[in-house]
Amino acid sequence: MARRCGGATSRFAGEISQSAGKSATSAVWLCFCLLFPSVAEAGLYTASDQVLLLSPDNVEALLINSTAAILAEFYASWCGHCIAFSPVYKSLARDIKEWKPAVDLAAIDCAAEENRKVCTAFGIRAYPTIKFFHAYSKADSTGQSFRTSTHDVRVLRHMIIDKLENHEEPWPPACPPLEPTSQAEIDSFFETSNVQHLALIFEDATSYIGREVTLDLLQFENVAVRRVLSTEDGLVTKLGVTEFPSCYLYSPEGNFTKLKVNIEARAFYSYALQCLPGVRRSGKPPPVAAGFIANNPQEPWKPFNRSRVYMADLESTLHHSLRVELAAHTVVKGGDLTSLREYVSVLAKYFPGRPVVVNLLKSLNAWLQNQTGEEISYEALREILDNAAQSPNIALPEGERWVGCQGSQPHFRRYPCGMWSLFHVLTVQAKEAGGTDPKEVLSAMRSYVRSFFGCRACAEHFEIMAEESLVEVNTLSSAVLWLWSRHNRVNNRLAGALSEDPDFPKLQWPSPEMCPACHSAKDNGDHRWNQQQVLPFLVSYFSSSSVLADHLEDESQILAKQREKHALLSQQRVERKAREALDSMTQPLPSQSTVQDEEEEEEEEEEGPQDQGEQGGERAAADEMQRKTPDTDPWGKPQVVVGRGRRQVHRKPRIVGLRIPEVPEDIVDLDSFVNQHYKAKALQGAAATRVKQRSLQRKEERAPGPVFGLGPDLDAGLGMVGLQPLEADFELDAGQRGTRLQKRELTGRRFAGEAELTRWVSVLSIGFSKVDISLCVILYFLSSMCLLAMYLFFKNRLRLRRGKVALP
Numbered sequence: 001m002a003r004r005c006g007g008a009t010s011r012f013a014g015e016i017s018q019s020a021g022k023s024a025t026s027a028v029w030l031c032f033c034l035l036f037p038s039v040a041e042a043g044l045y046t047a048s049d050q051v052l053l054l055s056p057d058n059v060e061a062l063l064i065n066s067t068a069a070i071l072a073e074f075y076a077s078w079c080g081h082c083i084a085f086s087p088v089y090k091s092l093a094r095d096i097k098e099w100k101p102a103v104d105l106a107a108i109d110c111a112a113e114e115n116r117k118v119c120t121a122f123g124i125r126a127y128p129t130i131k132f133f134h135a136y137s138k139a140d141s142t143g144q145s146f147r148t149s150t151h152d153v154r155v156l157r158h159m160i161i162d163k164l165e166n167h168e169e170p171w172p173p174a175c176p177p178l179e180p181t182s183q184a185e186i187d188s189f190f191e192t193s194n195v196q197h198l199a200l201i202f203e204d205a206t207s208y209i210g211r212e213v214t215l216d217l218l219q220f221e222n223v224a225v226r227r228v229l230s231t232e233d234g235l236v237t238k239l240g241v242t243e244f245p246s247c248y249l250y251s252p253e254g255n256f257t258k259l260k261v262n263i264e265a266r267a268f269y270s271y272a273l274q275c276l277p278g279v280r281r282s283g284k285p286p287p288v289a290a291g292f293i294a295n296n297p298q299e300p301w302k303p304f305n306r307s308r309v310y311m312a313d314l315e316s317t318l319h320h321s322l323r324v325e326l327a328a329h330t331v332v333k334g335g336d337l338t339s340l341r342e343y344v345s346v347l348a349k350y351f352p353g354r355p356v357v358v359n360l361l362k363s364l365n366a367w368l369q370n371q372t373g374e375e376i377s378y379e380a381l382r383e384i385l386d387n388a389a390q391s392p393n394i395a396l397p398e399g400e401r402w403v404g405c406q407g408s409q410p411h412f413r414r415y416p417c418g419m420w421s422l423f424h425v426l427t428v429q430a431k432e433a434g435g436t437d438p439k440e441v442l443s444a445m446r447s448y449v450r451s452f453f454g455c456r457a458c459a460e461h462f463e464i465m466a467e468e469s470l471v472e473v474n475t476l477s478s479a480v481l482w483l484w485s486r487h488n489r490v491n492n493r494l495a496g497a498l499s500e501d502p503d504f505p506k507l508q509w510p511s512p513e514m515c516p517a518c519h520s521a522k523d524n525g526d527h528r529w530n531q532q533q534v535l536p537f538l539v540s541y542f543s544s545s546s547v548l549a550d551h552l553e554d555e556s557q558i559l560a561k562q563r564e565k566h567a568l569l570s571q572q573r574v575e576r577k578a579r580e581a582l583d584s585m586t587q588p589l590p591s592q593s594t595v596q597d598e599e600e601e602e603e604e605e606e607e608g609p610q611d612q613g614e615q616g617g618e619r620a621a622a623d624e625m626q627r628k629t630p631d632t633d634p635w636g637k638p639q640v641v642v643g644r645g646r647r648q649v650h651r652k653p654r655i656v657g658l659r660i661p662e663v664p665e666d667i668v669d670l671d672s673f674v675n676q677h678y679k680a681k682a683l684q685g686a687a688a689t690r691v692k693q694r695s696l697q698r699k700e701e702r703a704p705g706p707v708f709g710l711g712p713d714l715d716a717g718l719g720m721v722g723l724q725p726l727e728a729d730f731e732l733d734a735g736q737r738g739t740r741l742q743k744r745e746l747t748g749r750r751f752a753g754e755a756e757l758t759r760w761v762s763v764l765s766i767g768f769s770k771v772d773i774s775l776c777v778i779l780y781f782l783s784s785m786c787l788l789a790m791y792l793f794f795k796n797r798l799r800l801r802r803g804k805v806a807l808p
């Protein structure tokens with residue numbers, strides 16, 4: 001029984017704050033009203049409190065002729081009693097959330113100027129005043145009085161039940177019968193009803209449990225609840241009931257079994273009944289049997305243990321957060337940058353991942369802390385994330401592989417589920433590691449959610465909770481408990497929401513089944529979390545040793561993929577550069593370029609309009625070099641290759657002087673890269689340089705030239721091999737380039753074969769005899785270096801393709 005559910009009933013929420021002491025809560029609340037006037041200005045309740053916020057615009061629609069009865073609080077936000085009562089009212093709202101279709105809570109701030117008329121119309125003179133509005137109240141109704149000074153949620157709940165029981169006709173249609181049942185009714189029950197389960201709660205006449213559970217289950221199908229009084233002798237003897245209260249399940253066949261619960265109390269009955277097989281929230285599609293759920297045909301359902309945390313979910317969360325969610329911010333600055341720093345710092349400190357992932361988080365953190373500027377570009381961050389420097393044993397797996405966070409539909413669970421899990425794990429890790437700042441992880445979570453979490457409504461709700469009570473967190477243990485209790489509060493609010501996966505109902509967590517010791521009951525029978533037990537449970541549940549490694553991508557596979565990606569990316573970059581260079585090179589000689597441009601225009605027409613942005617041929621080349629090409633996605637997926645291939649096909653005929661038939665595809669880029677680089681330098685020096693006049697036909701005749709002493713230019717040449725965006729190199733001065741060179745050397749990616757280098761230098765040096773040597777000799781060396789690097793790179797790549805030699 002009860003296998004489907006992983007939590008307890010949604011009404012346990014919020015008792016934490018109460019058990020912490022009502023006065024403390026009120027005091028904190030009061031402080032908040034003073035500290036955050038914006039909260040007070042908006043009244044004492046917010047949209048996340050599950051209280052209808054009345055206003056002149058909606059008051060008629062909500063109170064008059066409503067299908068549910070409504071309890072409305074008229075308060076003034078400045079009044080001390082109202083402020084003290086508001087946490088109680090919110091608690092009540094969470095407690096009877098499941099009753100909403102029958103009875104709902106509302107509130108209106110009479111201190112707000114715009115609400116004055118409404119409050120006057122209802123005859124309100126003192127605050128707070130609570131009124132009970134029947135279902136289908138008439139337009140002239142001012143509600144029944146609901147006078148009480150209690151701050152006891154239980155008493156308020158019982159008063160509401162009394163009001164409902166005495167409800168005049170018409171009865172709120174969603175409200176189930178609340179009166180005790182009889183033997184006769186039960187005997188005929190299954191003749192008139194096709195409900196699968198009938199739950200009988202045996203209790204004394206003064207007990208409210210039966211009615212409470214009946215209302216708790218009113219939104220659930222396939223189950224009916226009736227109270228049976230202990231004086232109903234026939235049934236009591238038939239079932240052999242000795243304990244009051246107790247709950248029995250009556251089946252259509254006439255069998256009955258006692259419902260097994262830890263404690264004979266409302267919350268435990270409701271939880272157990274909500275989790276019975278076949279019982280589900282009304283209006284929700286039936287849950288699909290786990291074995292048959294498939295997110296999509298390529299992604300088969302992975303069986304998992306619902307009481308465990310999976311590293312695959314945590315890694316997927318990191319991927320989504322850092323590579324997808326953050327990517328929406330092309331530039332991160334100001335408060336967002338601080339948030340990002342906090343978040344990554346906490347990850348680097350506490351993420352209990354495999355060494356490769358932890359290494360990556362640490363290098364990301366180190367990089368972020370080193371950034372002294374006002375802002376960082378996502379592109380730069382992305383290079384660190386993807387380990388563009390190719391440091392050994394550093395990687396964050398790409399892609400999402402949800403396991404414990406799989407949903408029955410692709411739009412359920414996944415990332416937000418992973419986000420919660422991640423932060424639960426981090427709070428527990430911080431506690432285990434004995435961090436110094438108790439709020440460190442929670443502040444980081446708050447900042448991240450505020451700055452980046454894609455679900456803006458979620459972020460607002462979370463911010464409200466944080467603003468309200470994060471101050472209470474003063475130990476590492478209380479941080480763990482705070483997040484747990486706030487998560488339960490969110491679960492309570494979202495129970496029955498559209499975003500709830502019917503196969504993973506939003507219940508209070510952990511369930512009595514998962515952690516029996518976590519649950520207990522107060523003297524009055526109300527549920528109470530046993531925090532002394534919850535804490536060790538959370539610590540063990542989210543500890544690094546209990547995180548399962550099932551379904552993780554293999555480490556060597558991740559590293560291999562990373563290498564492949566870099567190889568592909570550098571190739572794409574080089575080719576793009578080459579293409580740009582080619583475009584710009586077509587300009588200087590009018591006689592030639594006219595012809596070429598005409599050719600190009602024809603080509604572009606064939607290629608279609610999407611390529612028009614690339615018609616850079618007419619523009620000044622220097623401009624081209626400095627401009628950050630907007631249409632470039634250096635992290636694009638392999639389909640970019642298709643476009644590249646097409647361009648090559650078109651442009652190849654325009655390349656003159658090809659002399660290396662062994663590598664026909666890549667030579668285009670090699671040559672044009674030289675052109676481009678040459679061009680950039682030439683334009684900086686003398687715009688009139690006649691680049692086109694060089695004769696490549698003669699290059700084989702040239703003798704080897706000098707090689708060394710070209711640090712910056714060599715570096716610029718190496719830059720194209722995928723390690724840094726090439727654009728930047730053109731703008732750097734020699735000193736900066738030197739620094740960059742050092743960085744790259746650290747990556748261990750070297751270019752061997754000095755003999756090859758000299759050969760290439762000689763090959764390329766010919767054409768420059770016709771131009772101003774004093775200007776061009778440096779450019780010439782530079783070009784040579786680039787060409788060398790290109791050649792070696794593509795040689796390497798070809799080898800890689802053939803699978804003979806792996807990259808270093």
Ligand SMILES: Cc1cc2nc3c(=O)[nH]c(=O)nc-3n(C[C@H](O)[C@H](O)[C@H](O)COP(=O)(O)OP(=O)(O)OC[C@H]3O[C@@H](n4cnc5c(N)ncnc54)[C@H](O)[C@@H]3O)c2cc1C
Nearest residue numbers: 413416417419420457458461462484487488490499504509
């Ligand atoms: C900060 C934040 C705010 C959000 N706010 C909203 C919102 O306002 N509206 C909205 O529609 N959605 C919101 N979401 C999403 C929503 O909370 C769920 O994450 C999402 O609906 C997926 O639900 P789930 O069934 O996977 O369980 P989740 O609630 O995501 O929980 C994930 C897992 O954590 C465990 N767990 C559950 N409860 C607890 C607990 N109390 N303590 C410790 N572990 C627990 C369970 O194993 C569960 O499977 C928010 C998410 C986050 C991270």
Ligand SMILES: *[C@@H]1O[C@H](CO)[C@@H](O)[C@H](O)[C@H]1NC(C)=O
Nearest residue numbers: 064065066067136137138139
């Ligand atoms: C009240 O609602 C019922 C049905 O919900 C409708 O038939 C009736 O006309 C409404 N009365 C008024 C006064 O709006």
Ligand SMILES: *[C@@H]1O[C@H](CO)[C@@H](O)[C@H](O)[C@H]1NC(C)=O
Nearest residue numbers: 304305306307308309541546
């Ligand atoms: C799931 O994990 C829990 C806790 O570790 C364990 O007790 C239980 O046996 C596991 N269930 C399955 C089906 O493996």
